[in-house]
Amino acid sequence: MMKSQIGLFDVAVVGGGVVGCAVARRFALDGARVVLLEKAPDILAGASKANSALLHTGFDAPPGSLELACMQAGYREYIEIRDRMNLPLLETGAMVVAWSGEDLPRLNGIAEQARANGVDDVSLLDKAEVLRREPHLATSVRGALLVPGEHVIDPWSAPLAYLSQAVLNGAQALFNAEVLSGRLEDGVWLLDTPKGQLRAQTVINCAGLFGDILEERLLGGSSFTILPRKGQFVVFDKAAAALLRTIILPVPNDRTKGVVLARTIFGNVLVGPTAEEQIDRDRADVDQRTLRMLIAKATEMVPALADAPVTAIYAGLRPATERKEYRVTANLEKRWISVGGIRSTGLTASLGLARHVAELHRGFGDDKRAPLTDPLWPHMPNLAEHMARDWQADGHGEIVCHCELVTQREIEQALAGPLPAGDIGGLKRRTRAGMGRCQGFYCQARIAALTAGKLAEPLAVETSDE
Structure with missing residues (x-):
């Protein structure tokens, strides 16, 4: 049976963690045709879902390192764009x-x-x-x-904002789309996923904890070990x-x-x-x-x-590796860039890493598209406790999660739009529902009802026959 072909892209970004989301955004803003491939039902399902959520200055980073340069570039860009995207600090x-x-x-x-x-x-x-x-x-x-x-900072709204901007400006995001195999033919990658086969002129490996496995799978060997x-x-x-x-x-x-x-x-x-x-x-x-x-x-x-x-x-x-530094490499012959070994500083460095990867890609010599002159910008819902929340505004509907004061309107909005929550973890990261003292004990049934038929992995609620 012939596999369906999704299309031809300039860049396929593999991995929907914070680095992958930032890289997809940068290439979309640079005018490229971009697809992000994530094997889970939603972004941030791997290493990026659990971190300290600190915005680092790089004061203690290794001097002269790529990590330091990317952290400081990422810090500056976050400060520059956060108000426009409604990202908290x-x-x-x-x-x-x-x-x-x-x-x-x-x-x-x-x-x-x-x-x-x-x-x-x-x-x-x-x-x-x-x-x-x-x-x-x-x-x-x-x-x-x-x-x-x-x-x-908010560790979840920021990468969601990055990918949201990419999608608003023409990128595609495919979930439950693990890269199972692939081959380079005549300078174009053919990537096989459960969603079908797609073609991309360059693959960017942002697969985090599975980055070395992806290299082994597609290149026959890996430049680092997770x-x-x-x-x-x-x-x-x-x-x-x-x-x-x-x-x-x-x-x-x-x-x-x-x-x-x-x-x-x-x-x-x-x-x-x-x-x-x-x-x-x-x-x-x-x-x-x-x-x-x-x-x-x-x-x-x-x-x-x-x-x-x-x-x-x-x-x-x-995703630590056998060495402490970031493991970022570009291979023109293979049309491949790997972004590996990005550990605890990745949240801060992601925007800087994205710029660095785009610069490496320009070295491939085939960037023919012009950057967007007037890109669309997403406005993210606020989850920060020190800023105004949705429950304080009119028309929010019922309070669904009383521990975290999450409204029905917030739940409904998280299930809609170009990047809706794909599973209960994605909903939690978009709304704070279930994060509080009871850890979802009291609101789980109501959330299950509101999300029925809308999540790739539904929230199961145990019922009693008594």
Whole structure:
């Protein structure tokens, strides 16, 4: 049986994480015919669904690295476009906190690195200054480095906005469309997916945790090896937000940046992540011992958190590789660009990575299309707790999720438009429904009714025969 052909594209972006969404946007704005292929029913189904949601300045990135350049370019572009897209920014600043006499002198070196990286507004704080800024911190604090430009953003609305703009300007997004096989014929890729076969002049590998597998599958070998790294998080109830206004970072070590304590854009406080190597690329389980450790670590830093209830626990996987740096390569002969090894800084760096990839692609010498002069811009619904929410406006219908004050109108809008939620995870990331204290226990049945027949993977609700 002959497979149906979807069409010919300039660029096929494989992977619907934050980097893939940003890359699709950049090429669409540059006038290319773009398709994004995601094997899940919705975007952000892999590593991008679980992160710390911090907008990084690059103060502690390796000097002269691609990671630093992309983070700072991505930071600048996010600030430039966020108002136009209605993307939130919670201006918190960060402190790299020394809790021991051993850590205290290391702050000077971190400050020097920050300035070498162009982050000139950092300053050293003594114990009294730290406690004036954060009076709920433990009095065992020794000092800190203040980094004013580090902030908190919405980790889900941003990539959704990026792909939404791509689609508004002509790109296609195909879901449940895993790239099963492919071959390069006469300078054009033929890609086989469950949705049919499509042709693309260039493939951009943004497959995250499966990036090396995609290379093996289509190129016969991979330039990097994914070594999944799990990070577990604990989320405290919204009352805890009154105890903290600054991102609290530890003095890092050679392996990890360590456990972070920060507010979230949704009004909570989170602590994490851990850094645990594992083989499984699909599952990121939580365990009680580690979660108790995270809670103990949080209360060690802010003792009043001992009385704060925990709202949620979760874990995510980061696509680490056998080397620490980003693994970005371009192969003109194969018409292929890989964007691999993008770990915890990918949310910030995504827009910068997209520009870097577009520049690599220009080196292929076949860009004949002009950038869009007047592109369409999406306006994203606000999910940030410090800004006006839909429940505060007229005509929103019923409150569906009472923990997070999610309205019927928000649910209905998330199920409509060019990029509707494909599964319950996608709906949650578009609305906050089910994120609160009860974790969907009370609203699940109503959400199942509202989404009936509208999700690629329906929300099943158990019923009783009694």
